[in-house]
Amino acid sequence: MKTELLQKQFQQIGLTESLSKNQEIRFFDRSLNIVCDVCPSEELSVESIINQARSFLEAPAPSVNDPLRFIIHLPFELVQNTTVEESLLKLSDLFSGKMLSHLMIHSTSPPQDWGRVREMIKHLREKSENPRSYHVEFIAPFSSFDEKEMEELFNLGMRIRYAAGWLGESPSSALSQIQKNVLGQLSQMGFSCPIEWYVHGENISKVELLLPDLLYENYSSGFSLPLVSENPFYRFDPGFPALPDASDYAELLVRCYQKYHCYDSVIEPLAGLAMQTRVGAWHKELNQPRTIRLNIDRGGNVGYFLQTPSLAKNWTTIDTLSKSSLEELKNNLVEMVTAVLKRKTHAECRECSWEMLCGGLDETNATQCRDFQQETLCLYRKLFIKHFVSMRTAHLRIERKDCEQDVLISQS
């Protein structure tokens, strides 16, 4: 069978990308909303394959209830500001019942007073149109804590991650000490407490040595290996740790993914990429990217970013958010997201098959992010997105001539 001819025909019906997998060819659109596997055989003509694919695409799409996701980073200091609650509520109600919000509260030091966090979570649960739409996670280096207070937060559904590797204020070479007894106590209370190790050029060789011990202490709650640039307090400025070498980082992720695969739901940045390839990158009904990442900085500015919170494009402020009508905000958000996506400056991203699944690189100026850093931000994404795309279940499988199609709706 002529693969090139098949590719051309599939392009005409909108499945522009393809991957070869053993004897099969996988066709899909860039947002991965449709995946079709073809098992070429003697009895299958190109015409019959295309007819089967076309009739699948023309049939009414099954309703898939996957929501749009907001990922919102918030510094702990801003929790004291009551305007934040109102603006978070506005965000969660923007597309009513059709969205989920993942609020990540970051602290560079062990938080002492949890009163406002508790109030904020209660407020979000009580006032939101959909009280279960907020998934709240606290990322910090924890020290001693009040058991009763933590129990209450646990019952409110707050999750935690133990921040390590780089805390936003320490010099690049300083490794934050993980208080293993605290990690153990939190885990005994029932918290799943993954280690959030922010990887940079100077700490990349240390984390693997520590992992067995840390996994013992956190009762096998797992770990996460985001780049240091995913920490919202990171800047591409002198005095901040450099990103690791691109291939060292990709190799670290591959080794950990192979050795500790049972933690694949928490190993960031891979879990986020796997989710994108599972549900598709574009929310067709709302005509928006499936995941929208927002960063709220210490000054209360709300920005939209693709990979690096500190490179977020300013969108609005928490004051404006809290005062605006939902309709006004919705239009505003759609306009801003569209403008950022259109303005992508990196030619490589525009030509990349994984652009929609990855999101691409944030716009930077020349001093902020040099070539080698771009490679670090990109290489592992190319590698893992390709892997996840080849692993996911197809919506349609064509292997026989003129017979019922095997349509697989589940998207595992």
Ligand code: SF4
């Ligand atoms: S994988 Fe790399 S080239 Fe492709 S969109 Fe992402 S950052 Fe850009």
